[in-house]
Amino acid sequence: MRRIIHNSTAIAACLSLLAPQFAQAQLVGAGAPYNAADSQPQFADDSIILAQAERDEQQAKPRRNQQQAEENRRQRRERAEKRQERQADQRQEQGERAQQRQRRQADREEQRGERAEQRERRQERQQANQQRRNAERPQTADREQERRRPQAAERKQEAERPRQQRADDNRERPRQRDAQQREDSHIGMRAEDRPRVAPSQRDDLGAALAAEREQRRGNRQERAERQERQERRAAEERRENRRDAAERAERREAQQERHERQERREAQREREERRERQERRERQEARQRSTLATGGRAQQRNEEMRNMSTVLKTEVDGGLRDSDLRCLSGGSPPCGNNGARMVTPEGAVVVRNREGQLVLAPRDEQLYRVTDEGRFVRRAAEEDRRETLISREAARERRVAEDVAALLSGKGRVREERITRDNYRRSDQDFRTSLADALDRDRRDRNRDDDDDGGNDLMKALLLGGGALALGAMLSNNRQVALSSPDRVVLTRPDGSQEIIKDETALLRQPGSTVTTEEFDDGSTRTIVTRADGSKVVTIRDADLRVLRRSVISPDGRTVRLIDDTQEVAPVDLATLPAPAPVYSTNSDMDEAALREALYQESDADRRFTLGQIRNVPEVRSLAAPVNIDAITFDTGSAAINAGQAEQLAGLGEVIEQAVMDNPQEVFLIEGHTDTVGSEAANLALSDRRAESVALALSEYYGVPPENLVVQGYGEQFPSIRSDGDIRENRRASVRRITDLLQTEQE
Secondary structure (H helix, E strand, O other), X not given: OHHHHHHHHHHHHHXXXXXXXXXXXXXXXXXXXXXXXXXXXXXXXXXXXXXXHHHHHHHHHHHHHHHHHHHHHHHHHHHHHHHHHHHHXXXXXXXXXXXXXHHHHHHHHHHHHHHHHHHHHHHHHHHHHHHHHHHHHHHHHHHHHHHHHHHHHHHHHHHXXXXXXXXXXXXXXXXXXXXXXXXXXXXXXXXXXXXXXOHHHHHHHHHHHHHHHHHHHHHHHHHHHHHHHHHHHHHHHHHHHHHHHHHHHHHHHHHHHHHHHHHHHHHHHHHHHHHHHHHHHHHHHHHHEOOEOOOHHHHHHHHHOHHHXXXXXXXHHOOOEHHHOEEOOOXXXXXXXXXXXXXXXXXXXXXEOOOOOEEEOOHHHXXXXXXXXXOEEEOOOOOOOOOOHHHHHHHHOOOOHHHXXXXXXXXXXXXXXXXXXXXXXXXXXXXXXXXXXXHHHHHHOOOOOOOOOOHHHHHHHHOOOOOOOOOOOEEHHHEEEEEEOOOEEEEEOOOOOEEEEEOOOHHHOOOOOEEEEEEOOOOOXXXXXXXXXXXXXXXXXXXXXXXEEEEEEOOOOOEEEEEEOOOOOOOOOHHHOOOOOOOEEEOOOOOHHHHHHHHOOEOOOOOOEOHHHHHHOHHHHOOEOOEEEOOOOOOOOOOOOOHHHHHHHHHHHHHHHHHHHHOOOOOEEEEEEOOOOXXXXXXXXXXXXXXXXXXXXXXXXXXXXXXXXXXXXXXXXOOOOOOOOOOHHHOEEEEEEOOOOEOOOOO
């Protein structure tokens, strides 16, 4: 409004400036002489006019402000009136709907009354027809009886007359008939022309003719009455038919009218229901539109994850609804309690506060991280995890070469074993001892008193077949046995974290090979696996059965060192590590080139790490890109892979086999993961068994050398979907190429 007034004032000022010129132009056009002197003062006064226009503008400004205030008040009044009108319309619609319901009820009552009246009229007509027929039936019977009475009397009299008299009468009848014919033939003749008849004969003949005429007259009367009755009956039937036709037409018209009324009512009801549904849908959509929380916790998380917060705000401003969210554990909302995690279409993990508003979930529960360019990057399962005592020790560990040199110079106890098809495990076979049985046995043997001699117990249990360790038994470094089976032992640290100990040479036990284990006094071992072709795999382990060095000696004497944790390394500074490598998942559409590219993806690290650091420090392990093997699924509690499942590993097996052929020093880490269903110790052991089965399948079906594979189970520690429960995506196996992360020096 102010802009309109301002423009109007400017236009008026311009017109005032141009008015003298317009007047002068009119005078010249009318023939008056043009006088430049007269027109000159007008231009001189232009500044005065402009100044006057500015003063007018200043004076009009309060009026414009007042007009603007009045306009605002008028708009508020209009909005209030519209709101009152909408409320009145709603009340009126409710009243109309109530009236419509009453009208529908009245129509139904009216229809029921009409049907009752029609039934009554029909019953009355039927009763009247029945009464009329009942009344006509005796009269007809009486007339028929009266007609037949003379005939019956005559037959009776005829039967009572003597036979001779009947014979005379029979002889007389032909004469009477002839006489009647003659009489009939004499009708119309002149009297003098008629034959002469005796008086006695004339009387008898006249009586007979009269009787015959009377009989014929009675017959005609009877036929006339019968015909009349038939006509009356036909007329009555026609009237009844017309009446019935009229009633049927009336019923059809009434039915058609009721049908039309019903259609109109249904159309009206449908329109009302459609309008109500539309209004209800609009109200529901308005209620379902998600809103962001503004409390202190929400603001704090928005500050911690600014890029994620910006993406979430954009989604909410774009009309994010509750139906667009999905539960982190699978399915659609509602996802349970208010603290249940949900994922937006873009990938932000959110929760609801008590008011139902959306708040970003903590950073360690987010599935993605957002770059400064707004691009979503899948977070590695190892990101933002709690530091454990195991990872802290691995980050600080050092290995000294002199210890290994002293180890190799000593002489230990030697044990040799020949591997055949009867004493090795295939990938399609389950382990002989189930984890459930191991847990039950551990509970029964919990109070067994065993000597604590540290790592020697592990070696006895896993290498020498000395029997399972008792549940709760304490080992060196304040470690407690949480689960013990013939092939694996799960230990719990004081901070609650768990680690798994196993025989690292289990993959190398192939039929036809000889396994020679040399045990030293300090608990360390050296295992040499000699194959049928003469090649050897040498593995050196410490007292805790951790691999310190692994080398492959070919038949011609060449040595390739795969793992070497004997060299001194610097501690791991987590703050200086680069960002994790991207995460990949294998599927049927992923060819070998894509698999190879995914396996060779890694972050740029300016140093090398030990195998223990790669296994136990999540931030170090995340530097190598994981490739999730989604095609492999296991039965509940089982670690076996059948041949059909192994076929899904064809592409991965061929890529790894070719990589080892190109570079014999390649090393791949096979990981196993579970969801949170079940005990933590059992899940850790089960995931490690499944990782071993995947590695065995790669060796059995696709010729991948087992010495180039390292297996490690992580149980439920690193879920892909950061939520508890039975989640399919968290039960997975994955593979990483860790060659470039390992520090290895060739001999």
